[in-house]
Amino acid sequence: MTDFQSRIGFSPMWKIFSIGVLILVLLIPLMMVRSLIDERSIRYDEAVADISSRWGxxxxxxxxxxxxxxxxxVSRDKNGPVYAYRSAYFLPxxxxxxGALEAEKRKISIYEAVLYSVNLKVQGVFRLPTEASLRAASGGEITKIHWDRAFAVIGISDTRGIKQDLAFEWDGARRSFLPGTNRSQLFTTGLHSAIHLDGKGGTAPFKFNLQLLGSRSLSFTPIGKSTNVKLEGGWGDPGFTGALLPEPRTITDNHFTAEWNASYYGRSYGQILIDPxxxxxxxxxxxxxxxQLIQTVDHYQKSERAAKYGILFLLLTFTAFFLFEIYTGLRLHPLQYLMVGSAMVVFYLLFVSLSEHVVFVVAYLIAALATTGLISAYAAVILRSRKRAGxxxxxxAALYSYLYVVMTSEDSALLLGSIALFGFLSLVMYLTRKIDWYAMGKAAPAGALK
Known part of the structure; x- marks a missing residue:
């Protein structure tokens, strides 16, 4: 070996450059792993959608x-007035x-979806419309009000979730809901029921029970001048959404209760809506x-988050091997670095595949122990010391423990990452503070800094 080759082989800058190139090369399989995670996540979403479509x-x-x-x-021309058939919507x-909700999980193959069945008891009071109130709301030239065609309508986004006949109690009379919204322009899907109106006003109470099957989320609209919604269910991790948060609410490990109270002052529409x-x-x-029935961050999301730290883990691990070279005088070939890096990439693949079949914690533990054991056994040989491998x-072990904390603590992940990186950088600076890098580039480090 020539003197030039010897110097190049032991040059710290040359070694750092080689490690950088290896990390760039290992980015390719890391990107492939992340692509695989995305693919499995999409397949999971498709499976959940398939289960939901057959349930609700x-x-x-x-x-x-x-x-x-x-x-x-609506207008007049040379042939006379032009008429339009319209509808007025009166809100309660x-x-x-x-509502009482029961949640359950259903599986297709290895994929699991959260479904629910909710029993809703709906009741309230209408102030019945009069001819005067309708004409005032319309503001147009009404020629005829079709009281005999009046009906009540409810909007339900997926009517396949209705599994029983609905009895509609209207002003003391028992009626039935029929499929469809009777050409209502406010709701594309739902139910309707014919009602008797005479235009003389007054009030009319109503009530009905609705058992509804659905998945993932359930929402209500505050169409009453005063709206009160109470809901309880057997699910310990609900996420409240929409324009109004429940107050009060209680959440335990496997149950929740929530109550919403809304008035018409908090919305942008009134008690009468003119169509269209x-x-x-x-x-x-x-x-x-x-x-929403939230499933605690699923393993695909956690795997994706973990894979984002792949470059950092490669950098930290390769830095450790590089320091062993500096302090022991050993020479490690770039291919040996590549072997270690490949094992670290395979960790993510092993973790994702295991998490589809066993509990997340168990999958992570197996993958981390297997990877740590493999790299440590390999290091014991190439570093020529069990102590160094230990x-x-x-x-x-510290890196994978840190990664687990990051995956399960999304809100503080940035803080934890910053602290860990700062701590590792401080340690490297401390360990290399007395190294004469110029001297190391002039000769082989055998016997130096042992």
């Missing part, structure tokens, strides 16, 4: 409303919903509130 999708409940059709003059004065109003449907949706095993 995310549900949104709105109603009931009274719909009164009428005929109105008081709306109360009591382009923004009415959007305004109603924007005022909705509800909950030090490396301790470092890897």
């Amino acid at each position: 999708n995310e549900q949104s409940f709105s109603g009931p409303m009274i719909v009164v059709p009428y005929t109105e003059v 004065e008081d709306l109360k919903i009591d 109003e382009a923004d009415a449907s959007g305004a109603i949706s924007a005022s909705s509130f509800g909950f 030090i490396l095993a301790g470092l890897l």
Whole structure:
């Protein structure tokens, strides 16, 4: 070996450059692993959607409303007046919903979805429309009000989740809901029931029970002048969503209760909606509130988060091997670094595949122990010392322990990462503070810094 080759072989800068190139090379399999995680996550979402489609999708409940059709003059031409058939929607004065929810998990192959069955007891009071109130709300030239065609309508986003006949109690009379919204422009899917109105006003109480199947989330709209929704269910990790948070609410490990109270002052639409109003449907949706059945961050999300730290882990581990070279005078070939890096990449693949079949903690523990054991056994040979391999095993154990904490503590992941990186950098600076890097580039380090 020439003097030039010897110097190059032992040059710290040359070794650092080689390690940098190896890390860039290992980025390719790391990216492939992340792509695989995304692919498995998409397949999981497809499986959940398949289960939900046969049970019931995310549900949104709105109603009931009274719909009164009428005929109105919209313009006049040489042939006379031009008429339009329109509808007025009257919202309830008081709306109360009591719900009892049961959650369960269903599986297809290795994929699991969270489903629910909720029993809703809906009741309230309508202030019945009069001819005067309808004409005032319309503001147009009404020629006829079709009281005989009036009906009540409720909006349900996925009516496949309705599994029983619905009895609708209206002003003391028992009626039945029929499929569809009777061409309502506010709701694309739902139910309707014919009701008797005479235009003389007054009030009418209503009530009905609805058993609804769905998945992932359930939302309500505060269409009552006063709206009260109470919900309890056997799920310990609900996420509350929408325009209004519940107050009060209680959450335990396997149960929750929540209560929403809303008035019509907190929404952007009134008690009478004239059809067609382009923004009415959007305004109603924007005022909705509800909950999600959250599954604690699934293993695909955790795996994706862990894979983001792949470069950092390679850098820290290679730094440890590099320091062993500096302090012991050993020479490690780039291929040996590549072997160690490949084992660290395989960790993520092993972790993802195991987590699909066993509990997340167990999958992570097996993958971490297997990787740590493999690299430590290899290091015992190439570093020519079990003690050095033990030090490396301790470092890897600390790294994988840190990674587990980061994956399970999303809110503080950045803080933990910053502290860990700062601590490791401080340690490296301390260990290398007395090294004469210029001297190391001039001769082989055998016998130096042992």
